[in-house]
Amino acid sequence: MKKGDRYKGFCVREVVDVEDCGSTGVYLVHEKTGMEVFHLLNSDEENLFAFAFRTPPGDSSGVAHVLEHSVLCGSQKFPLKDPFIRLVNQSVNTYLNAYTASDHTVFPASSTVKADYFNLMAVYADAVFFPLLRPEIFMQECHRLDFDDNGKVSLQGVVYNEMKGNYSSYESVAGDAIETSVLGGTVYEYDSGGDPLEIPGLTLAKLRAFHKKYYCPANCMVFLYGNISTEEQIDFIEREVILRVASSGKKAVYKTRKNAFIKPRLHAYGPSDEKEKKSTVSCAWRIEDTGLSRSQVAMEILFLGDLLWGNDSAVVSKSMISSGLGEDLAPQTGEHISIEYPVVNFGLRGVDSKNVLKVKKTLYATLLDVCRNGVKREEMDRVRMSFEFSNREIKRFDGPYSLVLLRRCLRGWLYGEKPWETLLFMREYSALVQRMDSDPSYLSKMIHRYFLDNKRCSLVTVTPSAKWSRDRAKKERETAERQLSEMGEKKARSLLKKMHDFQDKPLSAEENDLLPRLSINDLSSTVEKIRTSEDEIEGLTLFSNTEPTNGILYFSMAVPADCLPASDYPYLPSICEWFSQVGWGSLSWDKAVSIVEGTTGGFGAYTRSATVPDFAAKSDCKKNYVGRDWVMFYFKVLEERAQDAFNLFSDCILQTDFSDTVRLRELVVAQYNSISSLVVPHANWYAAYRASCSLNHAGTVNEVWEGLSSYYTARKMNGMDINEVSSVLCSIFKRLFKGGAVLHLTGTKKGISSAKKILPGFIRKIGMKNLKKKRANPESAFRALTEIPSEFCEEGVKGPIDENIVVPGTVGYACRLIPSSPFDTRDCIADLVFAHSVSHNELWKSVRTVGGAYGVYLSTNSDSKVCRFLTYRDPRPFDSLDVLRETAEALVQKDFSEAEVEKAITGCYSDEVFPRTPASKGATAFLWELYGLNNAQKARRLKWLLSIKPGDMHKAALRFEKAVKNPGKGFKTVVVCTKEMILSKSKENTGKIIKFSV
Incomplete structure (x- = not known):
C-alpha cells in the first residue's frame, strides 16, 4: 500500500518507515465511520491486534472497567456466558487479555498461528462492538447483594472484589492520591477502575449507555503488528465490523474544566492495621x-x-x-x-x-x-x-x-x-x-x-490509618444494608437466584461449538531446539549459546549456595540485591553504581533452587552441577565493552566488603519497607510459598528466599546493629566464591569468541576454582528457617487448613497443594491438560463467576510432582477450598468429550512452543543444564500433549480425586485473609495463625 490508496472504504493516510521497530507503518482511516487503523508491518510471525477505545470516566463508579469485563461475557455471534475464558482454554494465543487504563480501554491478543489469530480477532471484534450486556452478567461482574450461610448480606461482584483488593494495598491507594492531587478538573481525578464505595451506584442502564457512546467505530483505534498483510486484515475488519455496525458514533473528547484547581498541599490516608505510622510524602508535577x-x-x-x-x-x-x-x-x-x-x-x-x-x-x-x-x-x-x-x-x-x-x-x-x-x-x-x-x-x-x-505542583502526604480502613469497611456494610432495605430481601434473593440459574444453565452442544478453534492437526509437533555448546576454561565448565542478540553479550556465573551452612541462606537474597550497590575498593557506592551502569546494562544476581526431575536425577547423577542451590551472578554489556565489564565485575567480587554502614543501613530499611508493601497485593504467591515449604528441599529453600520467611528475615535485619549486618554479609560473600562456579555466555558468534579470550584472565584474577561438592546440611536445618517467630503466631486446632495468615484488607487468598504425576511421564501431561481444563471451566465458574473471586488457578508443577490450587482477591477463600473438594468428587463422573479434550490441548500448546527472545533462549538453556532438562524431553512433552485422549483425562480425574482426599505428608493448605474472616470461619480449623502487620 502507498499513501493515497483507497481500499474497502479506508484511505491510506501515511506509509512511514518506523526504523526503531523494524517495521513499515501503514496508517489508514475509514472515510465513512472514522475508524483508525495503524499497522506495523514486518516479518514477525507473532501477530498482534488490539481494539482501543477512548473511555474517559465521569465518576469513580468503574463503568469503563465493568464494561471491559462485561463485553467479554457474551455477544451477538457468540452468545455464551464466558467466551473469553473459553478462548483462553482453547486457543494457542501468546497473549490474550484486556485492560482499563485511566482514560482508555484496550483489547489486545496475539498468536503465532494465522488461523488462530483471526479466530481471536473474530471473538474480540464481536465482543466489543456487539455485546449482549445481560442483567445477569452485570450482577456477576459489577455488584449484587449476596447472603452468607447465616443470612448476612454483603456486596459481591468480580470487579467490586478486584477493586476492594486494590484499595487494601497502601501503596496503590497512595499512588492514586499522589497523582490525582494534580489532576483535578480532568478525567483523571476519577478512578476508572472503580472505588468500591461508588461501584454500587452503577446501573445496567448507565453501563449500556457508556458502551453505546464510546465503543463505536469513530472512537476506535485498531493497532496491528506482524506479517499478515494489511489488506487481509482490512478485509476482516470490513466484514466483521464496518458492514455490521448500525452507527459510526462520535470520537470521544477528553474534557478539562476551566476552573481546574491544584491543591498546593494535600493530606490523604490509606489502609493500615496499626494506629500510627510514618507517612509517604511526595511532590507531584502536572506537565x-x-x-x-x-x-x-x-x-x-x-x-x-x-x-x-x-x-x-x-x-x-x-x-x-x-x-x-x-x-x-x-x-x-x-x-x-x-x-x-x-x-x-x-x-x-x-x-x-x-x-x-x-x-x-x-x-x-x-x-x-x-x-x-x-x-x-x-x-x-x-x-x-x-x-x-x-x-x-x-x-x-x-x-x-x-x-x-x-x-x-x-x-x-x-x-x-x-x-x-x-x-x-x-x-x-x-x-x-x-x-x-x-x-x-x-x-x-x-x-x-x-x-x-x-x-502545577502539589505536596502530598499519605498516612496509613487503621481508622481509614475501618471507616471504609463500615460504609461498605452500610451500603449493602441500605440497598437491601430499599430492595427488600425477597427481591434480592429472587435476583440472586435468577443470576445463579443463568450461571448454572448448561450449554447446548451447538453452543459448545460456537467459538472458532483450531484442530489438533493444525498444531505442529516440531519443537524449536536450543543448541548449547560446552567447553572448559581454566578448569571451569562453560556453556554458551550463539544467538542474534543485536550486539549484546550476556554473562552468567552460577556460584553454589549449597557449599554454605543452612544458616547463611536467609541472607543470600540481600547479598544478591546489594553486592553491587555498596561500593568496593576506592569506589564509593554511588560512584560504583554510576560506573557499572555507564559501562554495562547492569550487574545483578538472584537465587535459584529447583527440583531435578526423576529421569534427570538418574541420568545426570554424575554431573556435579545438576540439582544444586545457586546464586546466579550476571551482567549484560555491549560486545565492544566486554573487557571493561569483566574488569569491573572482578573488582566488585574481590573488593566488596559491605563496610559502608551508612549506605548499608539505607538498603536494609528500603528492603524491609519494600517487602512489607508486597505481601498484601501479592498474597496469593506468599500463600503458595508457604504451602510448598514442607514439600521438598526446593520448596523449603524458596520459602526462605522469596516467601513470607523473607519478610521476617528483613524485619530481623532491620532491628540488628548495622555493624553486625555488615560483618555477616561480608563473611558470607567471601565464603560464597570458595565453592567454585559454572559459567555461561549468550551472544553473537563474534561476541562469544571475544569473551572466551577474556575469560581465562578473569577466572585467574578472581581465583575461581572448579565446582566443589555440596555441604552436608541436614534438611531439618532448612525447615527450621521457615518457622515464623513465635511472637507472630498463635497455635490453633489441627484441621484442614495448615496455616492462616492474617493481613489487613477486605479480601482473601487460598492455596492448596495436591500430589500430581512425575515429570517426563505421559501421566504428567494428562494432569497438565486436565488441570488446564478444570481451571478454565468448572473452577472458573464456581470460584470466579459464582463465588466472586477475581482469579482462580489450577496448575501442575510436575518436577515437584505437585498440582497447585490458588485463588486471588477472593471474598470467600474457605468456601473456595470446599469447592475444590466438591469439584474433584464430581469430575470422576464426568464424561470428557473428544472436542473438550482437543480444546484443552490447544490451550496448553502455546506454553510448550512459546516464542523466546535470544537472551531468554540462552538463559533457558543454562537452567536446563543445571537442572537436567534437554531438547529430547521437550519434544516428548509435545508429542504426549498432542496425543492425550478422553480416557487419559478420566484417569487424571481419578488421580486428582484420590489426591485431594488423601494428599499425604508435606502437601499444605494455606489461607491469607482478614481478621474478620478468620474469627468468623476458621479459627477452630487452623493449625497455625500467623499475624502479619504492615
Missing part, C-alpha cells in the same frame, strides 16, 4: 502547556527521571535519602507519561509529620544545585547507556514485545498525534542529546521547565 510535542516532552521527562532519581546513586535520590527526612524512596516515584497530562512524582517513604515541608524544601534545593553545578560525567554516561540498551535489547514483558509498542503508540495516538510519532525513540533521543550537547544550559532549562518553575 502541560510546554509548547513541545508529546514525544519530546516524554523523552525529556523520562531522561530527567533516570538522571535525577533513576536509582539510588542518582543525584536527587542520593541527596534525599542521605537527608534523613525519610526511610527510603517512595515506590510511587517516577514518570506517568501515558495520559493526556503527564505527571512526575518524587517522594520519600517513612517521613515524620514534622519533616513534611522539609521534604519539598530539600528537593527543590537539590534540583537548584543541579541547575547550577550540573551532574558528574559518570551519571550522564549511566543514563545514556540505559537508553542505548533500551533501544538495542530484544525483550518480552509478560507477552510479546509488540505489547510495549502498542502502549508507546497509544501514548500519542490517543491525544491527536500520529500513531508512529511516539515510536521513534532513537530520533527523539538523538535530538535530545544534540540539544544538550549544543547548549550546556539545556539540562538546567529542562529542570526549570518541568519542576522548579512549574506551578
